[in-house]
Amino acid sequence: MEEQALSAIEVLENSDLLTERESGRTHTPYETEQLFYACIRSGDVTRTKEMMHRLLSQTVVAGKLSNDPLRQMKYWAVCCITLATRAAIAGGLDETTAFNLSDESIRAVDARGTAQEILAFLQKLCLELTGLVAQSRRQQTYPLAVRKAMHYIHANLHSKLNAAVIAGVCGLSPDYLGVLFKTHVGLPLGAYLRQERLNAAKEMLTQTQKSTSEIAYLLGFCSESYFIKCFRTAFGVTPGGMRKAAGDSLCV
Numbered sequence: 001m002e003e004q005a006l007s008a009i010e011v012l013e014n015s016d017l018l019t020e021r022e023s024g025r026t027h028t029p030y031e032t033e034q035l036f037y038a039c040i041r042s043g044d045v046t047r048t049k050e051m052m053h054r055l056l057s058q059t060v061v062a063g064k065l066s067n068d069p070l071r072q073m074k075y076w077a078v079c080c081i082t083l084a085t086r087a088a089i090a091g092g093l094d095e096t097t098a099f100n101l102s103d104e105s106i107r108a109v110d111a112r113g114t115a116q117e118i119l120a121f122l123q124k125l126c127l128e129l130t131g132l133v134a135q136s137r138r139q140q141t142y143p144l145a146v147r148k149a150m151h152y153i154h155a156n157l158h159s160k161l162n163a164a165v166i167a168g169v170c171g172l173s174p175d176y177l178g179v180l181f182k183t184h185v186g187l188p189l190g191a192y193l194r195q196e197r198l199n200a201a202k203e204m205l206t207q208t209q210k211s212t213s214e215i216a217y218l219l220g221f222c223s224e225s226y227f228i229k230c231f232r233t234a235f236g237v238t239p240g241g242m243r244k245a246a247g248d249s250l251c252v
Contacts, residue, residue, distance in 0.1 A: 009060045009119075011072060028061045033083070040084055040126060041091035043134035048126055073115040077122055081105050084129055091133040092140065101129070104207065142184045145170045149177060150185075153193055157200050158218050163189055197221070198234045205239050206246040212239045 036055060039048040065075035085102040089095055105125050112118045139147060152169050153161060163174040166189065170177055174189075181189045197219040204215050216227035231239050 009056075009062060009076075011062050011064050028055075037083055037087035040087040040130045040133065043091055043130055043137050045127055045130045045134065048130040052123060052126060070113075070115060073118050074109055074112075077109045077118050078106055080122055081109070081125065084126055088129040088133050092136045093129070093133050094136065097132070098129075101125075101132075143180055145172055145177060146180055146184050149181065149189070150192075153196055157197055157220075160220060161193060166193075194230060195234070198231055201227070201231060201239065202235065202242065205243045215239070 032055070036048075036051050039051045062072075062076050064072070066072040081102055085098045085105075089098045105121075108121060109118055112121060139150065142150075148170050149166050152166060163178060167174040167177040172180075178189050181187070181192065185192060187195070201215050201219055204210055204218075205212075210218070212228065213224045216224045219227070221227035221230070228238055231237075231242075235242060237245070
């Protein structure tokens with residue numbers, strides 16, 4: 001499936017008007033690109049998936065960016081990541097989250113060794129961005145205090161956080177904020193805080209060389225063993241197992 005999709009990407013031999021007139025081949029139209037990125041901007045994962053399949057079942061024509069085929073694919077991927085993250089921001093995704101994900105994704109593309117891996121990564125990223133836009137749009141319907149609490153948690157995961165601290169930032173009692181949070185988010189405040197810490201731990205394991213004990217300490221877990229237990233419950237694998245799997249995937 002990946003090889004078939006990859007064969008649908010054509011590179012113009014020379015990106016100049018004369019050559020394009022003679023060959024009859026031009027870049028994929030801007031309007032077509034906009035239709036695809038509009039799917040990401042809308043937060044509709046199903047539409048994004050359908051549009052992606054439709055594009056790759058035809059022929060995507062890209063300009064020549066390098067004489068080296070792998071470098072060509074990497075440069076093209078960087079262009080796609082830039083446009084996709086900007087579309088996600090336009091759809092309501094937090095700028096900091098989008099820009100950080102963009103930087104992280106470009107580094108990930110740079111580490112890939114084949115065009116097939118790059119294309120598969122791009123497809124996964126576009127769906128992830130679309131899902132994040134959808135999540136962001138849902139959060140916009142939450143009460144201001146809940147959104148303020150979520151933002152504070154996201155920005156201060158390496159600090160000592162608890163219900164009293166977060167409620168104080170929101171100007172509410174811990175009990176009342178807890179009721180609001182459970183009603184609108186569907187999770188108790190403490191469970192949401194633990195979930196965010198574990199998601200951050202997942203990123204740190206795959207993007208840094210910090211030890212398990214260091215990550216547990218930085219994210220406020222009471223002990224390394226408790227952190228490992230929570231991590232395995234959430235993701236079905238130990239922190240060490242996830243780090244190994246992430247390393248193996250880059251070596252394939």
